[in-house]
Amino acid sequence: MWVAFKWVLKRDLMLAVRGRSEVLTTLMFFIIVVSLFPLGVGPERETLAEIASGVVWVAALLASMLSLGRLFSSDYEDGALEQLVLAAHPLPVLVLGKIIAHWLVSGLPLVLLSPVLGLQLGLDGETLAVLIFSLLLGTPVLSLIGAVGAGLTLGLRGGGVLLSLLVLPLYIPVLVFGAGAVEAVRAGLEAQAHLSLLGAFLVLSVMLAPWAAASALRISLD
Amino acid sequence: MNDLTCFRGDRRLFAGLDFTVETGQVLHVSGPNGAGKTTLLRILCGLTQPESGEVRWRGQSIGELKEEYAREVLYLGHLNGLKVELTPVENLMAWAALHGFELGEEAILDALAAMALKGIDDLPVKVLSQGQKRRVALARLLLGRQPLWILDEPFVALDRHAVGVLEGAIEAHLDGGGLVVLTTHQAFTLATGHLCELALGG
Amino acid sequence: MRLFSKDFWFQYASPKTFYPLAGKLIPWFAGAAVILTLVGLYIGFFVAPVDYQQGNSYRVMFIHVPAAWMSMLIYVVMCAYAALGLVLNTRLSDMMAAALAPTGAMFTFVTLWTGALWGRPTWGTYWVWDARLTSELILLFLYLGYMALRSAIDDPRRASRASGLLALVGVINVPIIYFSVQWWNTLHQGASVSLTSAPTMAATMFAAMIVMTFAFWAYAIAVALYRVRLIILERERHARWVVELAEQER
Numbered sequence: 001m002w003v004a005f006k007w008v009l010k011r012d013l014m015l016a017v018r019g020r021s022e023v024l025t026t027l028m029f030f031i032i033v034v035s036l037f038p039l040g041v042g043p044e045r046e047t048l049a050e051i052a053s054g055v056v057w058v059a060a061l062l063a064s065m066l067s068l069g070r071l072f073s074s075d076y077e078d079g080a081l082e083q084l085v086l087a088a089h090p091l092p093v094l095v096l097g098k099i100i101a102h103w104l105v106s107g108l109p110l111v112l113l114s115p116v117l118g119l120q121l122g123l124d125g126e127t128l129a130v131l132i133f134s135l136l137l138g139t140p141v142l143s144l145i146g147a148v149g150a151g152l153t154l155g156l157r158g159g160g161v162l163l164s165l166l167v168l169p170l171y172i173p174v175l176v177f178g179a180g181a182v183e184a185v186r187a188g189l190e191a192q193a194h195l196s197l198l199g200a201f202l203v204l205s206v207m208l209a210p211w212a213a214a215s216a217l218r219i220s221l222d
Numbered sequence: 223m224n225d226l227t228c229f230r231g232d233r234r235l236f237a238g239l240d241f242t243v244e245t246g247q248v249l250h251v252s253g254p255n256g257a258g259k260t261t262l263l264r265i266l267c268g269l270t271q272p273e274s275g276e277v278r279w280r281g282q283s284i285g286e287l288k289e290e291y292a293r294e295v296l297y298l299g300h301l302n303g304l305k306v307e308l309t310p311v312e313n314l315m316a317w318a319a320l321h322g323f324e325l326g327e328e329a330i331l332d333a334l335a336a337m338a339l340k341g342i343d344d345l346p347v348k349v350l351s352q353g354q355k356r357r358v359a360l361a362r363l364l365l366g367r368q369p370l371w372i373l374d375e376p377f378v379a380l381d382r383h384a385v386g387v388l389e390g391a392i393e394a395h396l397d398g399g400g401l402v403v404l405t406t407h408q409a410f411t412l413a414t415g416h417l418c419e420l421a422l423g424g
Numbered sequence: 425m426r427l428f429s430k431d432f433w434f435q436y437a438s439p440k441t442f443y444p445l446a447g448k449l450i451p452w453f454a455g456a457a458v459i460l461t462l463v464g465l466y467i468g469f470f471v472a473p474v475d476y477q478q479g480n481s482y483r484v485m486f487i488h489v490p491a492a493w494m495s496m497l498i499y500v501v502m503c504a505y506a507a508l509g510l511v512l513n514t515r516l517s518d519m520m521a522a523a524l525a526p527t528g529a530m531f532t533f534v535t536l537w538t539g540a541l542w543g544r545p546t547w548g549t550y551w552v553w554d555a556r557l558t559s560e561l562i563l564l565f566l567y568l569g570y571m572a573l574r575s576a577i578d579d580p581r582r583a584s585r586a587s588g589l590l591a592l593v594g595v596i597n598v599p600i601i602y603f604s605v606q607w608w609n610t611l612h613q614g615a616s617v618s619l620t621s622a623p624t625m626a627a628t629m630f631a632a633m634i635v636m637t638f639a640f641w642a643y644a645i646a647v648a649l650y651r652v653r654l655i656i657l658e659r660e661r662h663a664r665w666v667v668e669l670a671e672q673e674r
Contacts (some may be wrong), residue, residue, distance in 0.1 A: 007319035011312070018307040018346075079301025086267060088293035088322035148593055152586050156576045165572050166590065169565040169596050173604035180608065199315065201600075212520055218584045222270050273581075 004089045005097045009030040012101035022070060023105050030063040030110050034117045045122045053131060053182030057138075059117075060110050060172050062140060068146040068167070069160055071098065072217065076154050078186035085221055091214040097211065099147045107139035123182070130185045130195075135196040137179040144209035145170050151216030174201060236262070239275075246396050246416060249403045253422035259405040260300070260374055262422065266403060267297040267372045279370075293322050294386055295369040298376060302359040307347035310334055310358045313347060314365060323367055334366040340382060353379045362382070363391045369394060373404040385410070437516050439656045442667050446649040453646035460639030468632035478545035481545040487628075488538040490637040491531045494644060495563060499598070502570075509584060515651075518584040521591065523575060523651035527644050529567035535560055555609035559602055566594050577579065580659055584642035 016023055037055045037075050041047055075081040084094055118128045147169035153159040181194035236258050241392055243249045251259050264270040266277055268284050268291060278286045284291045304313045311330050318325040334343050337357040347355060356379045364369065371392075385408075392402055393414050468486035502524040509518030540550040551557065571591055571635060577583035660666045 003324065004319045004322070011316045014312070015305055015307050031426060042373070045320050051356065066484060074305075077301075078305065079299055079303035080305060082269060082297070082299055083303040083317060083320060086295065086297055087270060087320035088289050089320070090289060096319070107298045112434065148589075152573060152590060154578070158576060162572055165565070166569045169562050169601070170593070173597075173600050174606040176604040178514050208596070212589065215589055216586065219582060222582055222583070 001089045001093060003196070004087060005093055008094050009098035009101050012098055013104065016092060016101070022067075023109070026063050026067040026106050026112065030113065030178040031060050031065060031097060031117065033059040033062060033153060034121070038121070043102045049122035049186075052118060052123050052125075053179040053186075054132060055121065056117055056135075057175055057179040060114070060135060060139060061142065061168070063110060064142040065167055065171075066163055067102070068143075068163060070106075071102050071150045072154055073150075073159075076220075081217065082221065085133060088199070091217070092210040095147065095205075095214045095217065096210040099143050099213070102147070103140050103143040107143050111135045111139060125184050127182055130191045131182045133176040134181040134191075134195060134198060136150060137195060138174045141174050141198070141201050141205045142171060144205040144213075145174075147213040148209055148216055149212045151220060154217070154220040164174050174198065178221055195205055229414045241420060243401050243403060245399050245417075246403060247401060248392065248396065248417045249401075250417060251405045251422060252421045253404065257422040259422060262324065263297075263299075263372050263374050263403065267295050268292065269297075294368050295372060296321075296366040297372045297374075298359060298362065298363060299374045302355050304347045304358060307346055309346055310339065310343050310350075313358065313360060315364060318365065321366070321368070325365055326367060329365060329420070330361075333361040334358070336364055336387060337361045338387075339358055345402065353381060353384070356380060357384055360388060360391075363388070363395070369400050371400065371402045371404070373402065375406055375408060376404060377406050377408045433457040437514050439516055439519070439660055440663070442652060443656050444655050450646050450653075452650050453649065456593065457639050457646055460635055460642060464632050464635035464639050467628060467635060471509070472628045473626055474534055479513055479545075481542060484538045484542045486632050486636050488542060489633055490537060490640045492560065493637060494561065494640045495528055495532040496534050498524050498531060498644060499563060501564070502528060502594040503591040506588040507595070510588035510592065514660070515584075516656075518588060519652050519655045520648065521588070522584070522655055524644075525567060525571050525574070526651070527565065527647050529571065531644070532560060532564040532638070533566055536564065553609075554668035555605050558609070559605050562601055562605070563598075568597070569570045570594070584641045 034055055037051070038048060072081060075084065084098075085091060087094060111132060114132055115128055118131050123131060146163075146167050149170075151161050152166065153163045156162060177194045177197050181191040181198070183192055184191045200201065230367070239262070240342055241249070246356060250260060263271060265272050268277070269375055279287060279291050279294065287423070299416060303317070304310075305316075308316075311334075312326060313326055314330045315327075315331075331340075331343060334340065337360060338356060339361070342350065360376060360380075363373075380388065389410055389412060393412055395402065396412075397414055426514060452532055464486065468483055472483070472486075474480055502521045505517045505521040505524065508514060509516075509521060536557070539560070543552065544550050571586055574583050574587045657666060
């Protein structure tokens with residue numbers, strides 16, 4: 001089973017490396033959205049630092065949602081998904097492999113880039129560290145929850161917009177506690193509780209989301 | 223021992239279908255376009271749930287066997303299931319891992335050579351022609367170890383040589399005690415094996 | 425006892441037997457809805473006293489509060505039906521879920537709308553980012569997502585199973601979302617206005633609210649049954665009993 005899991009992961013990473021432009025587009029989107037905010041609300045350092053955590057988190061939410069379309073759709077079109085569903089191993093495990101690969105190429109780069117954007121918006125020191133850590137815990141949850149939505153909207157007309165309608169409300173807890181962690185530190189409080197809850201969401205979604213996404217794929221291929 | 227029974231009552235396409243496939247047998251599903259051939263094959267391999275009825279493999283329902291059944295089935299649909307950015311060898315290795323066995327590069331190269339694909343095994347699949355892609359997909363038949371083959375239009379886009387190779391592969395599979403269910407609109411000849419017809423629709 | 429036998433209950437899980445039963449029940453629930461609404465509004469507008477703090481504007485509460493209760497209750501019931509349909513593969517429960525969704529969304533919208541109308545004279549603003557209002561808004565999004573997914577899928581079987589799964593995911597998430605909105609609200613104090621310190625309610629006010637709640641219940645059941653009858657006809661149009669029914673009508 002782990003051989004198959006490793007191959008799913010490896011194949012998706014190879015595909016991402018060979019089709020680099022798609023990965024970079026998500027990243028560029030993230031940077032551009034964050035950069036638009038100072039232009040929209042004005043360059044005052046105080047204002048920017050106040051909204052920074054929310055801005056970075058909302059941009060991460062949107063970027064991760066945009067990249068979700070890629071998760072299953074190309075496999076759906078070329079028939080690789082049929083072979084995945086008919087594989088001799090439990091589908092949730094293989095789907096988890098795909099989600100991890102997806103996070104590595106679309107979520108992790110956002111986390112790595114976030115300190116630069118945080119600095120731009122006037123965050124520093126501890127707040128910056130908490131921002132990175134909250135994204136590190138939160139973005140995998142986005143990929144996991146998003147996979148369920150991506151599975152459900154597979155091959156539907158207007159799938160992209162529909163996906164955002166389904167998935168964004170479910171992202172709210174991650175947004176609240178992710179941005180809340182940074183806010184708490186800025187207000188001089190501990191971010192411990194927020195980060196623990198984000199961790200709990202991560203554990204919960206790792207346990208449930210692959211199973212739900214696998215069912216969604218079976219339904220969509222039926 | 224290998225028998226497969228299917229009851230299905232689907233008002234849209236077909237109803238009350240009931241048949242068995244035995245070892246060494248080819249079931250040729252025929253019928254006009256839209257008669258439900260592909261749907262039937264997808265039900266047989268477990269992709270689609272029948273409206274009513276069930277498919278049984280060695281007497282057990284495939285809904286209960288789940289992965290155990292999937293291990294025994296080789297399905298080739300209309301779509302090739304190849305990632306176009308990867309080479310044929312990478313594609314086939316990933317496919318084998320998914321279906322529960324490991325393949326050496328040697329075996330894969332041999333199979334590709336038999337499909338007359340020698341020398342293009344390190345190119346990404348996207349530069350290959352339609353027929354070449356289909357042949358890469360069909361190379362699975364030479365590599366797979368599953369007893370039940372479910373093939374949807376396997377002869378489409380193949381040249382005469384490849385059709386011959388495919389027929390040979392099916393014959394060898396039947397001689398080894400395998401089962402084949404296929405759809406095709408093209409004529410094909412088999413030297414061995416017991417061919418039965420299932421006509422749908424019309 | 426016939427009532428205690430399993431078959432007695434299961435026969436109504438089949439669309440064919442449920443269809444005429446629903447037809448018989450609709451007039452009763454519809455009638456109850458009309459009468460209860462008239463009684464409730466009469467108590468609410470003519471019997472209940474004027475609030476010494478809020479004047480007459482508080483009377484929108486007689487619609488707002490029952491609608492808010494219904495919006496949440498219907499979501500839970502809808503998800504229960506959807507889950508039942510997904511797990512037991514019963515067609516009727518999925519049809520019930522589909523029939524309830526628009527009514528639930530309507531009540532959610534009414535809640536938000538009347539809330540804004542009440543907020544203007546009371547708080548001086550149509551909208552505050554209060555935990556309850558925000559949760560209600562998110563609930564509306566969840567309803568809309570459910571209905572949008574259902575309408576985007578042409579194949580009825582895929583539509584019912586996909587939306588069933590979505591409802592299941594939604595019901596796991598709703599407590600988490602609700603809890604996170606509460607948390608978010610306590611962190612950002614000052615922006616919110618306390619709703620909980622309502623003055624003690626006069627007995628007649630309470631009575632009006634209860635009567636209106638039952639009126640909305642009756643309305644929701646009547647409309648859902650009406651809608652489920654249409655869905656049954658559409659979904660089962662090839663079944664023999666539907667064809668026979670259509671010929672009789674003609």
